[in-house]
Amino acid sequence: MPPDGDGRPPILRTWGGVYAIVLGTLIALIALFSYWSAVYK
Amino acid sequence: MRPVDWAVLLGTIAAIVIYGTWKERGVNTSEAYLRGGSDLKWYTIGLSIMATQASAITFLSLPGQAYEDGMGFLQFYFGLPIAMVILSALIVPIYYRLKVYTAYEYLEGRFDRKTRQLTALLFLLSRGLAAGISIYAPSIVLSTVLGWPLQLTNLIIGGVVVLYTVSGGTRVVSRTQTYQMIVMLGGMAAAAVFIWSQLPRDLSLGHAVRLAGTLGKMKIVDYSVRADTRYTLWSGLTGGLFVALAYFGTDQSQVQRYLSGASLAESRIGLLMNGLVKIPMQFLILFVGVMLFVFYQFNKPPVFFNVPEWQKAHATARAGEVRSLDAEWDAVFAAKRGRVDALVTALDRGDPAATARAQTDLRAAAARSDTVRRRAKKLLASARPGVELKDADYIFIGFVLAHFPAGLLGLLIAVILCASMSATASALSALGSTTVVDLYRPTFRPEASDHHYLVAGRWFTVLWGALAVSFAAFAALLDNLIQAVNILGSLFYGPMLGVFLVGFFIRRVRGSAVFWAALLAEALVIAVFALTSIGFLWYNVIGCGAVVGLASLFQLLAAAPKKL
Incomplete structure (x- = not known):
């Protein structure tokens, strides 16, 4: 990844941050789908 | 099909194939043909990875599956983003460091040649059969609903794919897949909008979804713990993770996609893009099926969709x-x-x-x-x-043929053919590369010229193409083959992944221990398939676990001091 100070948000400056976004999105999607499963029945 | 549909269909396919082949003309080294030349950007890699996985069955079957059984299949993809992170963080850097052409090359350095070639053979067997099905599956449906001759359709799809794959190898495959994926995404989005426009005007989206949910179609997440229930949150997160790790980490048709990246970072971002986009994309395709279900609550569906x-x-x-x-x-x-x-x-x-x-x-x-x-x-x-009494594959295509306006119908048939061609092209390209790099070169011609391997790669691609088309022709004679081949990958992926995981993470295990462990694990998975009703996603966990456990045990026994 490019070094710090290239204008990217801090979370995108390290691979750990990028992985956190991918896994965080997965958790958010599962939560959203669980909510829909409960509401739309 | 009306003339405008034919124009859209042929124009789309021809434009992609001709432009892609022209852009990648002049491939004249085995490195460029087999490995891709190492200069692709992350978006090309990401789209190419997605196009490799999206077969025609994805677009024909998934809406029908959601129509019949609801959205639960989406859970199958929950392990995928985790797998993309693990691969990006731990596995892809190893492949890059070793500058391998195929994933199996790594195994010779780590273990020995017999383990490398056993794993390559497992890949050739599973992917070779699956390539035939990726041609056959759309052909059987299109021949039934459009009256196209089945064998001719097989031959045309297979022939076009072989022609452009041979012309530019893995480079042209990645290039054409990028355009094919854009057509697929655009076509499905257009289909979703059109189906929505056909619902009653005063029906809100919320009420449409509530209607589908009343009849069980919106149960996306299933928290139950049952090994014989195919899709649950747990089988998706564990079995789905193992499938994705094995498929993206050890199946050369995927490994070849990201090994052609310009740098490690480009390959990683391509994989992570897949991790971010895959679940929403599959949601869209399944949701098209749910909207179709809602449409057929207001309009009478056929009693049998074929x-x-x-x-x-x-x-x-x-x-x-x-x-x-x-x-x-x-x-x-x-x-x-x-x-x-x-x-x-x-x-x-x-x-x-x-x-x-x-x-x-x-x-x-x-x-x-x-x-x-x-x-x-x-x-x-x-x-x-x-x-054949399973008619779910005909639900979406039947609706498309009966209701889609001129032009959009041609685009949707193009989506199905693009999916078939993209999956087949990466399979043939990987089969050709693996045959040359892992079997032909080390065993028969270790010291030949670069030109020799380029020509050999082209001929093996043609050979695999001919085998795939022949298998597609033969497939028409068998019952339930599509279902059988759907679980085919899971029969082989577990042991394949186990061999790689032992290689990456258990340093003390040597070649013979993992070789025999892989053979026994493969026998175990086949026995589980034949004798139990365990859901097929678990085969991956069982096969992988058996290799890791047995290889460690065998190594322990081999290392124990012998008492005379």
Whole structure:
């Protein structure tokens, strides 16, 4: 990844941050789908 | 199909193939042909990875699956983003450091040649059979609904793919897949918008989804813990993770996609893009099926979705019963339609008690409708013995043919053919590369010229293409083959992944221990498949776990001091 100070948000400056976004999105999607499963029945 | 549909279909396919081949002309080294030249950007890698996984079955079957069983299949993809992170963080850097052409090359350095070639053979076996199915699956559906000759359709799809794959190898495959994926995504988005436009004007999206949910189609996440339930949150997160790790980490048709990246960072971002986009994309495709289900609550669907087969039943000795069942179907639909209207009215009024009553009534009417559909299948089986009774694959394509406007129909057929071609092209390219790099070069011609391996790569691609088309022709003679091949990957992926995981993470295990562990694990997975009812996603966990456990044990025994 490019070094710090290239204008990217801090979370995108390290691979750990990028992985956190991918896994965080997965958790958010599962939560959203669980909510829909409960509401739309 | 109208002339404008043919123009859109042929224009789309021809433009992609001709432009892609022209852009990647002049591939004249084995490195460029087999490995891709190492200069692709992350978006090309990401789209190419997605296009490799999206086969025609994705677009033909998934909407039908959501129509029949709801959105639960989406859980199968929950392990995928985790797998993309693990691969990006731990596995891809190893491949880059070793500058390998194929994933199996790594195994010779880590273990020995026999382990490398055993794993390559498992890949060739599973992917070679699957390539035949990726040609056959759309051909059988298109030949049934459009009257295209089956074998000619197989030959044309296979022939075009072989031609452009041979011309530019993995580079042209990645290039054409980028355009094919854009067509696929655009086509499905257009399909979703069109189906939405066909629903009653006063039906809101919320009420449409509530209607589908009343009949069980919106149960996306299943928290139950049952090994024989195919799709649950847990099987998705564990079995789905293992499938994705094995498929993206050890299947050369995927490894080849990201090894052609300009840098490690480009490859990683391409994989992570897949991790971010895959679940929403599959959600969209499944949701098209749910919207189709809602459409057919207001418009009478066929009693059997493979309409040509049902019509043939009218010309059999059971024609009287078939006609009477048609009349019964009309009646149960009319009754159900009344219940649907009652539910929508209750939802519009915002009356919870009336909504609950209407939901109960609708579920009862839907159960009667399902019973008539089951009886129709039984009747069809006795009227026309041997006919395929699974009609879910015809739900979406039947709707497309009956309702889509001129032009959009051609685009949707192009989506299906693009999917078939993209999956087949990466399979043939990987099969050719693996045959040259892992079997032919080390065993038969270790010291030949670069030009020799380039020519050999092209000939092996042609050979695998011919085998795939032949297998597709043969597949027409067998029953339930698509279902069998769907679990084929899971029969081999577990042991393949186990070999790689031992290689990456258990340093003390040597070649012979992992080789025999892989053979025994493969036998175990086949025994589990033959003798138990365990869901196929678990085969990956069992096969992988068996290799890791047995290889560690064998190494321990081999290392123990011998007492005389």
